[in-house]
Amino acid sequence: MAKNPELLVQKRVMTRKRIYIIGGMTFIVVAFILFSPYGVITRLNLAGEIVDLEKTSTRMRATEDSLRKTVVRLQTDSTEIERLARERYGYVRPGELVFIIKRDTAQ
Numbered sequence: 001m002a003k004n005p006e007l008l009v010q011k012r013v014m015t016r017k018r019i020y021i022i023g024g025m026t027f028i029v030v031a032f033i034l035f036s037p038y039g040v041i042t043r044l045n046l047a048g049e050i051v052d053l054e055k056t057s058t059r060m061r062a063t064e065d066s067l068r069k070t071v072v073r074l075q076t077d078s079t080e081i082e083r084l085a086r087e088r089y090g091y092v093r094p095g096e097l098v099f100i101i102k103r104d105t106a107q
């Protein structure tokens with residue numbers, strides 16, 4: 001029994017259509033996995049953002065700790081208050097000499 005040549009051509013065409021359809025669907029699925037709001041690229045960007053936020057949080061905690069120490073020092077240490085008053089407001093004790101040094105701004 002000889003095979004019909006038209007039937008073979010029709011099967012090849014159907015096979016190509018299936019390959020194109022499966023290839024197109026695969027492309028769509030891969031594109032969705034990569035670029036969707038829940039995709040791989042979004043997850044990688046969010047992971048990088050998490051690392052940056054953790055670094056920022058660590059820096060801010062260190063700053064907060066130093067500020068808390070400064071507050072405690074200002075509440076308990078009178079010499080610290082005196083030092084700040086001298087630096088910021090130019091306070092002097094009676095009998096002290098103040099030397100004002102002017103810087104040359106031409107440089």
